[in-house]
Amino acid sequence: MERRFYQRIPVQISAMVTIGDGVCIKVVVIDVSKGGLSVACNIRQRNMITPGGSFVRDGRPVSVFVELNLSNDDESLSKIVARCHVVFSRRMSSDQCKIGLRYADIENNGHEQLVRFITESLVTS
Numbered sequence: 325m326e327r328r329f330y331q332r333i334p335v336q337i338s339a340m341v342t343i344g345d346g347v348c349i350k351v352v353v354i355d356v357s358k359g360g361l362s363v364a365c366n367i368r369q370r371n372m373i374t375p376g377g378s379f380v381r382d383g384r385p386v387s388v389f390v391e392l393n394l395s396n397d398d399e400s401l402s403k404i405v406a407r408c409h410v411v412f413s414r415r416m417s418s419d420q421c422k423i424g425l426r427y428a429d430i431e432n433n434g435h436e437q438l439v440r441f442i443t444e445s446l447v448t449s
Contacts, residue, residue, distance in 0.1 A: 330357035333445045339363065339392035343373055351423075353392055358439060360408065360426040361390070370413060370421035379410035379423075386410040390425060394441040402437040406430040 332355040341349045341363065349372055351363040370377065379386045387409055394402045408425035415421050430438065 330359045331442075331446070332357045332362075333442055335445075337392050337394070339390055341373055342389040342391070344387070347372065349373060353390075354422070356394075356438070356442065358442060360411065360424065363390075363423050363425065364416075365421055365423065366419050367415070367421060370415075370423065373423060374410055374413040377413045377415070377421075379413050387428065388425070394437060402434075402441065404430065404434040404438055405432075406434060 334355050335353055337353040337356075339351055339353045341351050343349065349365070349369050351365045351369060353361050354364045355362045365373070373388060374386055387407060389405065390408050391403065391405045394404060406427050407429045409428050410423060411426050412424040413421060414423075427435075
């Protein structure tokens with residue numbers, strides 16, 4: 325059964341994930357939606373974000389901050405900073421993983437920028 329409420333838009337965007345102890349990890353966002361995003365990373369990065377692939381800590385989802393820049397048609401950048409909960413962590417190959425994140429809070433007017441980016445992406449595809 326499909327559990328997603330929002331259409332995912334495939335992208336290739338560099339992003340920074342900041343984990344609880346302030347360590348920043350460079351990842352690649354591979355899709356975005358109005359409800360969350362997915363990132364691709366290697367095993368070492370995955371283990372820093374979700375130790376051993378476990379995305380629940382002390383009975384709660386692991387929480388991280390994600391910072392990324394979305395390009396508009398006019399090539400201006402929209403910086404999005406969001407606090408996210410990890411909803412899944414999957415190993416995709418011997419050294420590649422995919423981590424799914426759900427937005428818990430998006431700073432400033434980031435949600436409007438995100439919706440605009442998704443709407444423009446759907447129109448041009």
